[in-house]
Amino acid sequence: MELDLENPLSNFHHFCPATTAPSLFPVESDHMAAQNYIDSLGTGDLHVSLRREAISSISQFSCKLGPFSSYLAINYLDRFLSSRGMLVLQQSKTWVLRLVSISCVSLAAKMTKTEFSLTDFQGDRGLIFDAQTVERMEYLILGALKWRMRSITPFAFVSFFISLFKLKEAPVIQAIKARAVELIFKAQIDTNFLEFKPSIIAASALLSACHELFPLQFPSFRRAISSCSCVNKENMIKCYNSMQEIDMVSSSNTPANALDRHVSSSGSEISTAGATTVTSVTQRDIKRRKVNDYGTIIKWSTSLRSKSEVLIHGPL
Template identity: 55%
Template structure:
């Protein structure tokens, strides 16, 4: 894990966090066709390096060099065949092998050559064994969804303060709540009884992860709305021009965007709640809605 003060050092809307997002975006874009562990390891090395060294000189090529070097180190640890030429073939910066190697050595020194990172994936199989699932297809679906949530959540700084075991448990519980709501109470009880799960930390991590996933749903909702109802775009432009807000960066616009985002989140949550009720009645099953409460 990164050093303890790393989470506090990443201020929202600050330079460091924006550069971190840029580097992680490059890592995820390249690693999407490989094992999820590759991108997770690369980002893990990045966070541990930045927590030890801080952000390097603000050069335009630094993010790309850090991204490719972290990917290279992760690939070597996994013994994965990764062509770094492909990574540099999208019109960006081109680095010779010697430059990449020097950055790798710098990262290795900051990490004190401790490359065998413990990740949430190390705990997935253990937690899933507690669920006692008999159907292999359900097992695979639950594991795949939990993996997707873990990868998506890694970009958010809120999860940096949680241990890998807590992140794995939270992702599996959230996936179970989505895919297997009838069995969710049993899964929750099984994980709470585990020696790896601290209930208080698990609650905090689960709630943070819920916000991250819901933000993703809101983004999809935004895209669908903009493509289906172009009139709303004209309405937004008219509203902005009425108050003289033409650049889209004024505080009023920011407040409106935040309010609209909250409204959309509530709509999505209400839709999911209604859908759950319909499924329960159609199955003639009395199910108390699973909510994650302390």
């Protein structure tokens, strides 16, 4: 059955016809990288560079599959390396890491039922792996992940948190969701976000999007998410601040490689015309600041203030 990242377990078990986001909170940690792997990335520049190289390969291999397949493949990569694949990061042979990367992409394509061929994946990029070699690596990855391939990612929680905002205007919902998804893609590349649960990343991305697009309504958005008992407020503040930092850095740089272009284009693929308009205005006008608590609000521009009042009629 095809995997939908927004509803990863829906209709998967015959005894569970509809899986809702609240039921995913207790098991989301099972779909995260192990702590020892996260610690190794925090202390070794070599491991970070190798991970970056693997992600770049995944981006190249999955460029024709769409951003969500790429996201799923990177999730498999991190979970595999944190389970039994740390030896891969210690290999001097780069082809091993390349094989892992293409196998993760292949598995992601199969899970999302995306048509592909290994020839299309590998193109003219040097060493070509045959189907049997990739299949053997796929089985190693499947074993390391304990066959939990229906990954619970931040996308599974986005609609749930948005529903807490009690919004009625479709353009507003689309604008917030599109911007949050864009931030989630950016966060996956940064190793600092591996420590946060998918739900925390989703909540932080939505808060950041709301803060950026509709600052007048931000206190209401913040109270809505903070009211959720499944959200660790301290971790969310930490994740939110980190997300603000990477967004400011990435917004000031021109995409320099295939991975950046792939992530940058994902927002435009899912945005509506209204969402794109709001986002373009925001990037030009907003001056963001890091906040250490939810009592401090970032500065907003006069022009964006008037636009948010037009889109949202009255306080939420």
